Amino acid sequence: MKNKSFLFISCEEAQIICDKSQYKEATxxxxxxxxxxxxxxxxxxxxxxxxxxxxxxxxxxKVTCLKQSEKENLKETLQKELKKQEH
Structure with missing residues (x-):
């Protein structure tokens, strides 16, 4: 069993805390x-x-995301094209 330090953390733990800190979730x-x-x-x-x-x-x-309806239309179009290729 590793002896875990009270104050010192591993690089992996530091990366997790860094990510949490970016989202204002770190204590x-x-x-x-x-x-x-x-x-x-x-x-x-x-x-x-x-x-x-x-x-x-x-x-x-300035990234914008697709609306849910646009995603559905895109998905339907893709599925139709895939079916065409199968036949």
């Missing part, structure tokens, strides 16, 4: 542990940096 304690890992781990710093850039890009993008 204050998790953010503190992430900050400790961030100070000495180059991999964690790189992950956090890339995650922040991705989040910023998504916020600034």
């Amino acid at each position: 204050l304690w998790e953010k503190f542990k992430l900050s400790l890992r961030f100070l000495w781990c180059r991999i964690t710093r790189t992950y956090v940096s890339k995650n922040k850039k991705l989040t910023q890009s998504l916020k600034q993008s």
Whole structure:
């Protein structure tokens, strides 16, 4: 059994907390542990940096999603085309 540290977390745990933090779901304690890992781990710093850039890009993008009716129409058209190809 691994001896789990009270303050220090693994890179995997840091990545999970980083993701939670981006969505405002991380607790204050998790953010503190992430900050400790961030100070000495180059991999964690790189992950956090890339995650922040991705989040910023998504916020600034003008991406729009299809409406539910448009999705259904697209699905029906695709199914019709697939049936045509089968015959």
